[in-house]
Amino acid sequence: MWRRTTSLSPLFSSSKHSLLNRTRAAYGLRIWKMFSSEIQNVEEGGTSPGRTTPFITFVLGGPGSGKGTQCARIVENFGFTHLSAGDLLRQEISSYSENGAMIYNIIKDGKIVPSEVTVNLIQKAIQSSENDKFLIDGFPRSEENRLTYERIIGAEPSIVLFFDCPQEEMVKRVLNRGQGRVDDNENIVKERLKVFAALSLPVVNYYAKKGKLYKIDGTGTEDEIFERVRPIFAT
Numbered sequence: 001m002w003r004r005t006t007s008l009s010p011l012f013s014s015s016k017h018s019l020l021n022r023t024r025a026a027y028g029l030r031i032w033k034m035f036s037s038e039i040q041n042v043e044e045g046g047t048s049p050g051r052t053t054p055f056i057t058f059v060l061g062g063p064g065s066g067k068g069t070q071c072a073r074i075v076e077n078f079g080f081t082h083l084s085a086g087d088l089l090r091q092e093i094s095s096y097s098e099n100g101a102m103i104y105n106i107i108k109d110g111k112i113v114p115s116e117v118t119v120n121l122i123q124k125a126i127q128s129s130e131n132d133k134f135l136i137d138g139f140p141r142s143e144e145n146r147l148t149y150e151r152i153i154g155a156e157p158s159i160v161l162f163f164d165c166p167q168e169e170m171v172k173r174v175l176n177r178g179q180g181r182v183d184d185n186e187n188i189v190k191e192r193l194k195v196f197a198a199l200s201l202p203v204v205n206y207y208a209k210k211g212k213l214y215k216i217d218g219t220g221t222e223d224e225i226f227e228r229v230r231p232i233f234a235t
């Protein structure tokens with residue numbers, strides 16, 4: 001069984017070095033655009049010509065770790081656009097799109113939807129937004145997801161957040177979520193935890209090794225957790 005990870009490194013201390021502070025201190029404001037374009041080249045993936053390269057944050061963590069909840073706070077406080085991969089997939093189901101039935105069958109079993117389907121939805125959502133700051137929540141869920149994103153979108157995220165939460169707490173939250181989701185039941189949450197340990201944690205470790213990971217203690221109240229997140233984005 002997966003246990004809470006404790007030794008992902010190197011990691012930035014979110015309380016001492018906000019992302020903007022680190023960048024500005026090192027290079028000054030003028031370099032900000034270059035900093036983002038070094039990381040991202042979504043134009044090759046087909047965004048409008050001349051658009052500023054977006055600043056993309058991946059938000060990772062097990063089911064119920066609080067990704068969606070904290071994304072809402074980040075949106076409110078820092079003006080990001082929130083793209084939940086799970087929500088994009090659920091919209092495909094409810095709009096009876098071509099892939100809707102296939103997506104439903106995978107989600108109800110707690111498995112991972114084929115990468116190209118998810119990446120295409122993310123790409124469309126980025127392209128149709130005027131914003132240049134995105135939170136991509138609940139993606140990539142596997143190394144294969146990550147590689148497909150890099151192939152289709154043509155770049156890496158600027159930073160990655162990981163909400164680290166004990167399994168018992170995640171299970172409790174999922175079972176109390178009350179959104180009527182087909183996958184929020186005891187059997188499937190167990191399956192999703194297994195999928196997270198086997199396929200998603202390698203993605204977390206990949207970004208830790210690249211020095212892009214902010215690991216956040218996902219226990220405590222929503223407010224307490226957000227105070228751990230805030231310094232990452234605060235100027």
Ligand SMILES: Nc1ncnc2c1ncn2[C@@H]1O[C@H](COP(=O)(O)OP(=O)(O)O)[C@@H](O)[C@H]1O
Pocket residue numbers: 061062063064065066067068069070173174176177178218219220221222225
């Ligand atoms: N810190 C917290 N303490 C208790 N419950 C929480 C906390 N953060 C989120 N929740 C609740 O737990 C459930 C799962 O949170 P959610 O943000 O949907 O997680 P995720 O997107 O990672 O699955 C929701 O019902 C949410 O309201």
Ligand SMILES: O=c1ccn([C@@H]2O[C@H](COP(=O)(O)OP(=O)(O)O)[C@@H](O)[C@H]2O)c(=O)[nH]1
Pocket residue numbers: 061062063064067068084085086087089106107108110111112113114118137138139140141145183192
């Ligand atoms: O990139 C993704 C994101 C989600 N899912 C599917 O959608 C479900 C719900 O994902 P969501 O992120 O909404 O769940 P959460 O972690 O927030 O509970 C997952 O278990 C997967 O079956 C997927 O296949 N690929």
Ligand SMILES: [Mg+2]
Pocket residue numbers: 067068084086138
């Ligand atoms: Mg979620």
